[in-house]
Every structure is written in C-alpha cells, then in structure tokens.
Amino acid sequence: MDITFLGTASAHPSPTRGVSGTVVKSDGEAWLVDCGEGTQIQLMKSSVKPGRITKIFITHLHGDHSFGLPGLLCTLNTAFLDPDREGSIMEIYGPQGLRKYVRVSLELSRSEMSYSYVVHELQVPDTDHPHDWESWKPSHEAEGSLHPNEKAGRNITMNADGIYNLHEDDRHIIQAAPLTHRVPCFGYVFLEKPQPGRLDAEMLRSRGIPPGPLYARIKAGQEIEAPDGSVITPQDVVGPTRPGRKIVILGDTKESSRIIPIAMNADVLVHEATVADELHDICIERGHSTPAMAGQFAAQIQCKHLVISHFSQRYSPLSRQCKEGDETVQKLLDQTRATFPGGKVTAAEDLMTISVPARK
Structure with missing residues (x-):
C-alpha cells in the first residue's frame, strides 16, 4: 500500500501547491480522497494512473475538497475506454448533498461520460448540519431524474457505534466516522485484512x-x-498470518473523537495542520487543527507515522526557495513533533508518495 499526495494546501490552489487530493493505492486499485480544484492536473503530473481509480471519497463539500470532482469525472472518460474497465462503475462516497452537486454539475454542463457512476451518501443527523449563514439553508436533496450516466446510490447510515461501513471485499474494509468542522465532514479508514504468512x-x-x-x-x-x-x-x-495495514485520512477537523475507535493503531494518519499553534483560537473558530492538535491526536490513537497536510498559503513548501523571514512548513513540522515525541512525523508535499510497509 502507498499514499500519493496530489495537493496539500488549504483554501485555494497556488502556483506552488495544489489543494486537497490524496490517493491510496492497494492491490492494483487506487482510491482518491478529496478532489479540490485542479486535482486532474495534479493527477497527470503524478505517478498515479487515472485508470486505476475505482473509488472516490469526499470528506466534505467545501470547494477546496470538491471543486475538482466534476472535471475529473469528465477527464476519466479516456481511462474507462480501456477494455479492462469496460462495464465498471465509478463509486463516489461523501456527505449528503454530494449526489445533488455531481448531478447538477454534469446536467448543466451537458456532460456525458463513457462510463457509469454512483454516489453513496453518508447520512448525518440534523444537528450535524450547521450553516455558515443562518438565513441561507440550502437543500441537500438531489431532485429529479438520474443523470444519463448515473446509477442509483445508497444512503448509508451510521451503526450503533457511530461508524459508517462503506465497503468490504476479500482484501479490504473501508469505514468512516464524523469529524467536527463547519459543515458535515468525515474521516476515512482503509483497513487491509489479515494477510497470509510467508511461503517457504x-x-x-x-x-x-x-x-x-x-x-x-x-x-x-x-x-x-x-x-x-x-x-x-x-x-x-506457510508462516503465521500477518495483520493488515491501516491508513486513516481525516478531513478538516477541530475535534475528532468519534473516529478514535476505528483509527487506533493506524500505520499512517493523515491529519491537517492548517496554521501554527499561536493561531489556535482563530483556527478553532474556523473548524481547523493546529500542529499541536495533530500531534496530540496521533499520540492518542497510537499511530506509527503521522503525516501533516492542508497547509495555509502563508507557509511556503519545504522544497521551495524562500526569502529570508518567510515562514515555511518547517515551523508546523517542528510544532507537531513537540506534541508527538518519539513518533514519526512527515510534512506532506505535492506529488510525494509514502510507502506503507507490510506489518510483521
């Protein structure tokens, strides 16, 4: 399994950094988590083959996590012309409103694809539907007929433990749980089932x-x-069975306790660290996390490797030549390490790939 970061910025893309888009690859499949504006361009620059993408997971409907989705779906037309993809369906998961967003975007742009897609919506209680403007409460329901390329999707509700069971096959289990942000938002857990032991x-x-x-x-x-x-x-x-790997990718969050039960002992945790610790109050007000919050959560779930991402544009990428006095992601990295002592911490950069080694 490995993880490729297509974009690592918050709010909007810039000449040096794209917005949220992360690919998990396992057993020949690729799963995209979030699809901000420009993701299709970042995908073309990366080592990820678009034709390998079989599932897309949207954490929440803010534009820096979803504005690239309609364009990407159209770009994937060529990938689905491959005989190996003939008849396959693109599965998309995300919060209520995602089905309407995709359908209306494709309908109004008169976009048709060479393949079918389906949107599975994660249902949330009314209390989890905050609004930035109390006078404007948009409907999240997708009305009217299906798009010509759309198949009917599932409405997925949380179980008694507050967990969404999204997908299970012979090799993997994919789950989700709610996070606390300004709009309904989720974290996703990709779990590899126990693997056969080594053959002598x-x-x-x-x-x-x-x-x-x-x-x-x-x-x-x-x-x-x-x-x-x-x-x-x-x-x-044949040696003893080996435990499978676990990757946890959180959307924007200021509080993530509801995902802890399924996030424990993650091999890799991808967590936002939008602004430095000294901006804690304004960060919380906007529904985000500081580096200290990311490190504390990583320690709480006892993860092996914490990767911070979703950086404010005020912090330049580590790989960029900066002017003296400019703040870089190094500041966020140092603050994260201070609250996750002894743990492995990496600051994500666009087009970086991290391998997740098999467990022993």
Missing part, C-alpha cells in the same frame, strides 16, 4: 515441487501432494 518456497523446492499453481494452492490453505506421495500441509510451509 525453499522447503517446497527441496520436496520436489517447482514454482507453479501448487504454490498458490497451499498458500490459499489447501494441502498438496509431493512427488514422493507425501502430503504437505499449509502449516508445514
């Missing part, structure tokens, strides 16, 4: 079995027969 190929060769289909059978838990007629069991040549 040398032992198999010593028993007269060359590499081939029998290796796959015994690793899948089946007994096989050696040339001398003896039976070889999985326990003889």
Whole structure:
C-alpha cells in the first residue's frame, strides 16, 4: 500500500501547491480522497494512473475538497475506454448533498461520460448540519431524474457505534466516522485484512515441487501432494498470518473523537495542520487543527507515522526557495513533533508518495 499526495494546501490552489487530493493505492486499485480544484492536473503530473481509480471519497463539500470532482469525472472518460474497465462503475462516497452537486454539475454542463457512476451518501443527523449563514439553508436533496450516466446510490447510515461501513471485499474494509468542522465532514479508514504468512518456497523446492499453481494452492490453505506421495500441509510451509495495514485520512477537523475507535493503531494518519499553534483560537473558530492538535491526536490513537497536510498559503513548501523571514512548513513540522515525541512525523508535499510497509 502507498499514499500519493496530489495537493496539500488549504483554501485555494497556488502556483506552488495544489489543494486537497490524496490517493491510496492497494492491490492494483487506487482510491482518491478529496478532489479540490485542479486535482486532474495534479493527477497527470503524478505517478498515479487515472485508470486505476475505482473509488472516490469526499470528506466534505467545501470547494477546496470538491471543486475538482466534476472535471475529473469528465477527464476519466479516456481511462474507462480501456477494455479492462469496460462495464465498471465509478463509486463516489461523501456527505449528503454530494449526489445533488455531481448531478447538477454534469446536467448543466451537458456532460456525458463513457462510463457509469454512483454516489453513496453518508447520512448525518440534523444537528450535524450547521450553516455558515443562518438565513441561507440550502437543500441537500438531489431532485429529479438520474443523470444519463448515473446509477442509483445508497444512503448509508451510521451503526450503533457511530461508524459508517462503506465497503468490504476479500482484501479490504473501508469505514468512516464524523469529524467536527463547519459543515458535515468525515474521516476515512482503509483497513487491509489479515494477510497470509510467508511461503517457504525453499522447503517446497527441496520436496520436489517447482514454482507453479501448487504454490498458490497451499498458500490459499489447501494441502498438496509431493512427488514422493507425501502430503504437505499449509502449516508445514506457510508462516503465521500477518495483520493488515491501516491508513486513516481525516478531513478538516477541530475535534475528532468519534473516529478514535476505528483509527487506533493506524500505520499512517493523515491529519491537517492548517496554521501554527499561536493561531489556535482563530483556527478553532474556523473548524481547523493546529500542529499541536495533530500531534496530540496521533499520540492518542497510537499511530506509527503521522503525516501533516492542508497547509495555509502563508507557509511556503519545504522544497521551495524562500526569502529570508518567510515562514515555511518547517515551523508546523517542528510544532507537531513537540506534541508527538518519539513518533514519526512527515510534512506532506505535492506529488510525494509514502510507502506503507507490510506489518510483521
């Protein structure tokens, strides 16, 4: 598994940094978390193959996390012409209102695609629907007929534990939980299921079995027969099952306690650190986190690797040549490390890829 950061800025893109867009890659698939303005351009600059994207997860509907989605969906037309993608459906997950946003954007621009899409909406209680302007309370319901390329999506409700179960297959489980921001917002957890132990190929060769289909059978838990007629069991040549990896990516947040139960012991946590600690009060007022808050949350869930992102444009990227006196992301990085002592901390940069090693 690995994570590629397409954009790491808050609010709006700049010549040196794109806005939120993060790709998780696992087993040949790519899942995009957030799609701010210009994400499709960042995607073309990256090592991510657009045709690998099968699911898109939107944390919330602020523009720096969603304005790039209609354009990206149209750009992916070419990717879906690949015979390997024929008949497949792009699955999109996000808060109430996302279905309306996508449908209206595509309808009013008269956009048609070469593939189908579906929007699954995460339902939130009315109390979680704050509004920046009390006199303006827009409807979140998607009305009218489906777009020609749209399939009917699910309305997903949280379970008794306050968790949204989004997807499960043979290899992965994907869940979400609410965060506290100015609008309904979510964090997503990508969990790899326990992995088979390592195969002792040398032992198999010593028993007269060359590499081939029998290796796959015994690793899948089946007994096989050696040339001398003896039976070889999985326990003889396959090591103990290894725990799967866990990646946690949070949207904008000033308080994240509701995701803690499913975020514990993450291999990688991606957490915003929008402005420096001394701007704490205004940061909280706007629904965001400081570096200290990111470090404290990482320590609370006992994650292995904290990656901070979603930086205010007042902080220049580490890789950029700056004028003397300019503030850089190094300041945010130092403040984060102060509250996550002994933990690994990285400041994300556009087009950076982080590998998530298998657990032992």
